Amino acid sequence: MIEAMDISITKTKRSKLEDLDLENIPFGKYFTDHMLEADYRNGEWTNVEIKPYQSLLLEPSLSALHYGQAIFEGMKAYKDQQGNAFIFRPRENFHRFNLSAARMNMPEIPEEIFIEGLRQLIDLDKEWIPSKQNHSLYIRPLMIATDTALGVKPSDNYKFLVMLSPTGPYYAEPMKIAVEEKYTRAAPGGVGYAKNAGNYGGSMLAATEAKQTGYDQVLWTDAFEHKWLQEVGMMNVFFILNGTVVTPTEDGCILAGVTRSSAITLLKEMGLPVEERRINIDEILDAYKLGTLEEIFGTGTAATIALIQELKYKDYIMEFDTDKWKTAPLLRNWITDIREGRREDKYGWMWKV
Ligand SMILES: *Cc1c(COP(=O)(O)O)cnc(C)c1O
Secondary structure (H helix, E strand, C coil): CCCHHHCEECCCCCCCHHHCCCCCCCCCCCCCCEEEEEEEECCEEEEEEEEECCCCCCCCCEHHHHHCCEEECCEEEEECCCCCEEEECHHHHHHHHHHHHHHCCCCCCCHHHHHHHHHHHHHHCHHHCCCCCCCEEEEEEEEEECCECCCCCCCCCEEEEEEEEEECCCCCCCEEEEECCCCCCCCCCCCCCCCEHHHHHCCHHHHHHHHHCCCCEEEEECCCCCCEEEEECCEEEEEEECCEEEEECCCCCCCCCHHHHHHHHHHHHCCCCEEEECCEHHHHHHHHHHCCEEEEEEEECCCEEEEEEEEEECCEEEECCHHHCCHHHHHHHHHHHHHCCCCCCCCCCEEEC
């Protein structure tokens, strides 16, 4: 058991905060003064420390770089109007991190390191949490295999890291999405439910090809028929069909998003029926033609709720006037207001640092 006091802290001599304009920052480009680091050796986690954000010294033979035992998480910290720091549902991310670790044959991280480490790191860098509306501090935990040998086997050594990145509002236009019919992201028995690095490396070509034809991202489909809908980029997907919200079920081929689960709770609070089930693209296309496909949106930590204004399937283009939508924009306001302390936190989602 690692106690809070076992985390050694080395503070930076000079904060980089004064060099930065927190009003105007692109996502994930700037990092705070400190990071958390821990090493897994001889079957246990040791050397838990918080220290100035810095480079790692790595050997070219580093196992993670060759064989891909690398997992990550993403969550956000906010400040309320009184200046208190909160993290949105960090225990969900902690549990998912260990699910990803188990699937990638990596050691689990104890709660004392993940949660307590996060608390101390954020407490130290809390001046970096932007207090403006729609701004937050993005938290990126990472675990990589650190054996330095070329044999293909699960690594004996690992490194756990947490970095923090202040982030501004996500002003994106409503998205244009193409239904993917050639490439596959996840199949039953695979690693689709894990937040492991390879899932993103494997998805980039599809996204690049979609961009070449004017689309922002692809909507992944099942490996066999390319008809059963999965998710989009780093977002889960929701459809509103004739007043009922539907979203693909957690079948091991989608990432179980914390925003997805929060959205389901809030949509139910709005009084909407929500179904988690298999969804076929033909059902969506038929609903569009009948005029019963009301809204499509994505959910994820980075974008929160992203409206989808265009969905392309084969040669068929489904277009929407998102200005007329009611539910997705309301959902976005509710989540943002809970996170920023303007709406009651009924479900205990905001974890005080
Ligand atoms: C992270 C991620 C999501 C969204 O998860 P949140 O917990 O809501 O941020 C959805 N899909 C994929 C593939 C992801 O990596």
